[in-house]
Amino acid sequence: MSTAFLIQNDLPDAPRTIPLTKSECRVGRIAQADIVLNNPSISRQHAVIQRSQEGFIVLDSNSRNGTRVNGVAVARRLLRDGDHIRFGDVELLFHESDESDERPGQFAVKGKVPPPMDNELLSGTTCSFFTTGTRDTRHLELVNSWQVINLFDLCARTEIDTVLQVIVKNLAGIQGIRKICLVMTSAFADGRERWIKAGPSASRPGVCFSEEMLKEVARTGSAKSVTGGSWSSGVQDNSTPDAVCLPIIIQGHAEGCLYIEGSDRLSWETVQGAKAGAKAIGLGLTIWKSALRASSPATAPASASIAIVGKSQVLQQAMRLAEKAAHSDATLLIRGETGTGKELFARLVYEDSPRRSAPFIPVHCSAMEETLLGSALFGHEKGAYTGAVGMKKGLFEKADRGTIFLDEIGDLSLAMQVKLLRVLQEGEFMRLGGNAPIRVDVRVIAATNRDLEKAVREQTF
Incomplete structure (x- = not known):
């Protein structure tokens, strides 16, 4: 008792x-x-x-x-x-x-370690995200970050979805907030979008709730606000909007958003608190994902090298060069005749690289027609062409944070090479039929059996 x-x-x-x-x-x-x-x-x-x-x-x-x-x-x-x-x-x-x-469920403070928690206990956990009534925003961010990190630390004993529900539940208990929506688009390995809401399904009169706008913020990482029923870019420091939509940034990339709608105009304190809360959620997820990777069984670094059999000095030198390239994040070109195991060397580089916990996606460029290859690499929007009945993510999006292997890159058309060049230089592309750039963090390993210098002179590459 x-x-x-x-x-x-x-x-x-x-x-x-x-x-x-x-x-x-x-x-x-x-x-x-x-x-x-x-x-x-x-x-x-x-x-x-x-x-x-x-x-x-x-x-x-x-x-x-x-x-x-x-x-x-x-x-x-x-x-x-x-x-x-x-x-x-x-x-x-x-x-x-x-x-x-x-107390069961108390955060690990002052040297105490909380016992294992079930979902029922976690559902009562309270975490304060907003420090309203103060204009010390740096203090506010530090407090929020500490509390959210503690909350995500409980993921070791429960499901991540439950933790996200707890976050939304706590936000919904704050005065002046009418509706909450936390959207996570691509933060998790299962690839499933998560929409966690609290409050009435309908927005109050004069506020235009738009799922498309939320997806845009989650995709682009640019905050938006709603005032007088219209959406505008950014959230001004001294503004009192009806609602705000803020990106959730994980490891430098937007992977979700936090929508907060007020029962009336949002106060300055609540807007600042919302910003700090969104930052804290992103930081908590970043640390959680890093801890998850560290606790997962490591990918065996020798799996690709086991498949490469040979004792020649040239082969051993090539393997040492591949291991050296693994510790760089530079774009890599592997050259060799057909059947010499270029993909095995690409996997060797990937498996010994910091990206080994993220996807490795091989693409055989010569095996697909150009129109199909463009859709496969960059994805398409609904209605981009006949038969495009829905939005589809491309292989570059699916390989985000990981490695994509482009085999027989010398067979690409000049038009496709231009699109690929933009990804290599800017780290962004557009889906077929789309008009919004999508940023990705992908290492590209390419392979070819062609003489690319000769192809450049002939203006075919």
Whole structure:
């Protein structure tokens, strides 16, 4: 059985300790309140602290100056040991303990390591993303990052989808926010898009919710805002829009977005908090993915070299050169006659490279017609040509963060070479039928049996 109490430290004499012994403690300025706070900023009936099966919950009673937990204006919030609760201008520290002085689901702080968690416990986890009421945005970002990283650390004991649901649930509990939508487009190995929503399905009058706009932000990494029913690029620092849509950046790439719609115009604090929250989610996912790769069984670095059999000095020199090339991220060309094992050397480079945990996609350029090859490499939009009944991602998109092997690159047409050159130089391309550039981070390994210098002189390459 846990016990809890509040500590008020701002009194002139000594700190005040307030035990939370009742199942429901009313906070207010009136004498009948269980916790009387004599301050002009406190409403007569300001808030209620309830004991439930989840733990201790604070509920604001539509107070004049609001209730904040760790700087967040809340309507309802599950409390955790060490939370700072601010009723109006009065701040109190919440402390909770049991016989072991540990709560299941408490974050690993002060040297404590949380026990394994199931989804039921995680669903009650509270993480404060917004530190409203302050213009110290750097502090806000640091606080959010710390809390989100702790939350993603729990992924070792539960599913990532559950953690994302917890994030959205906590955001939805903040005052002034009406609707939340977290979209993850390409962050996970299964390739499945994730749309996690909270709040009413319909937007409030005058706000134009658009899934296409959310996808655009997730694809391009450019934030957007909604004011007066119209979407505009960017989010101005001093603006008070109806809604904002911010990219989730993971390892330098946009892989999702966070849409936040206000019950009225979003305050400056909430907009800044939304920005910090989106950054923190991206950072948390970045660290989580890195930890996941580190804990996964490593790809055997010798698998390709096992298939390369030979003791000649020339072959051994070629293998050493391949191992050296693996530690570079430069575009690589492998030259040799047909049947000499160029793809095996490409795999040897890939398997010993930092990209070995990401996809390796071989493409035999001479085996496809040019129109099919363009669609295969770059994908297409719905209606790009007859039979294109839906959007399709190309192999460059699927190989993002990994390696693509273009065999027989010397057989490409000049038109296809121009498209490929843009990917090599700029790291971006457009799907067939599309008009928005798509950025990728792909290492290209190419192979050919042709004399490319001669082809250049003949203006065929």
